[in-house]
Amino acid sequence: xxxxxxxxxxxxxxxxxxxxxxxxxxxxxxxxxxxxxxxxxxxxxxxxxxxxxxxxxxxxxxxxxxxxxxxxxxxxxxxxxxxxxxxxxxxxxxxxxxxxxxxxxxxxxxxxxxxxxxxxxxxxxxxxxxxxxxxxxxxxxxxxxxxxxxxxxxxxxxxxxxxxxxxxxxxxxxxxxxxxxxxxxxxxxxxxxxxxxxxxxxxxxxxxxxxxxxxxxxxxxxxxxxxxxxxxxxxxxxxxxxxxxxxxxxxxxxxxxxxxxxxxxxxxxxxxxxxxxxxxxxx
Ligand code: GLN
Numbered sequence: 001x002x003x004x005x006x007x008x009x010x011x012x013x014x015x016x017x018x019x020x021x022x023x024x025x026x027x028x029x030x031x032x033x034x035x036x037x038x039x040x041x042x043x044x045x046x047x048x049x050x051x052x053x054x055x056x057x058x059x060x061x062x063x064x065x066x067x068x069x070x071x072x073x074x075x076x077x078x079x080x081x082x083x084x085x086x087x088x089x090x091x092x093x094x095x096x097x098x099x100x101x102x103x104x105x106x107x108x109x110x111x112x113x114x115x116x117x118x119x120x121x122x123x124x125x126x127x128x129x130x131x132x133x134x135x136x137x138x139x140x141x142x143x144x145x146x147x148x149x150x151x152x153x154x155x156x157x158x159x160x161x162x163x164x165x166x167x168x169x170x171x172x173x174x175x176x177x178x179x180x181x182x183x184x185x186x187x188x189x190x191x192x193x194x195x196x197x198x199x200x201x202x203x204x205x206x207x208x209x210x211x212x213x214x215x216x217x218x219x220x221x222x223x224x225x226x227x228x229x230x231x232x233x234x235x236x237x238x239x240x241x242x243x244x245x246x247x248x249x250x251x252x253x254x255x256x257x258x259x260x261x262x263x264x265x266x267x268x269x270x271x272x273x274x275x276x277x278x279x280x281x282x283x
Pocket of ligand 1: 091092093094097121122123124125126127128188189190211212213
């Protein structure tokens, strides 16, 4: 069977299962099985799959039919132009989070030439902390998570991306075990209200770690805790940056003001005009 036909048959099954990106997914999974770029699939139409390749492709397509995210099936996801290893132990890094990284890098440049100290709370795959470590020259990042399994993934990513010397990992649910003061505290805390978890798409709800998504009753439980705890871990002039969704941005901003610990509170928007980050500066 020609590769084109293999793709067509898989895409048809995916489409029937309600997957809108059926052709793309069929191609991405096939390229992954063959260990090639997608362009290979069309430049080598006569390539014949071995029995093992057929079997592995079938398995991945079947898992995709159950709406398992592509990133878990291929075991990686791109974030800020780097490839992060991901699996079901960690949240898949989202492009939205690049807005937080962009803001953090621009604030970081304002502190140079000092050696920056940064905390990434709830590091997951390590996306935020590792990107900061890789993009900045003089920096030390402390990345925390309350999942030991997530820390394994993050450590491996730090190793693979060559920043192991600039980053340390800590199993911790908050900041209480951390001493010293930092220039930046960054976090993409879970922010789906508990009651809305059931409405998430199946691929998210059934496959991504619940603890990386559940933001408590109103979705701001973790933000609230970090607004309080960060005050004593930031140096004067340091910033706390929290990722938010449009619905909770106002509430998070209000809690930041009400805490009395921050002299400047800003809501940053993404390129779609949606509130994406609340940034607050310690006074
Ligand atoms: N910091 C990680 C990310 O942004 C994980 C966040 C989380 O698990 N809520 O992708």
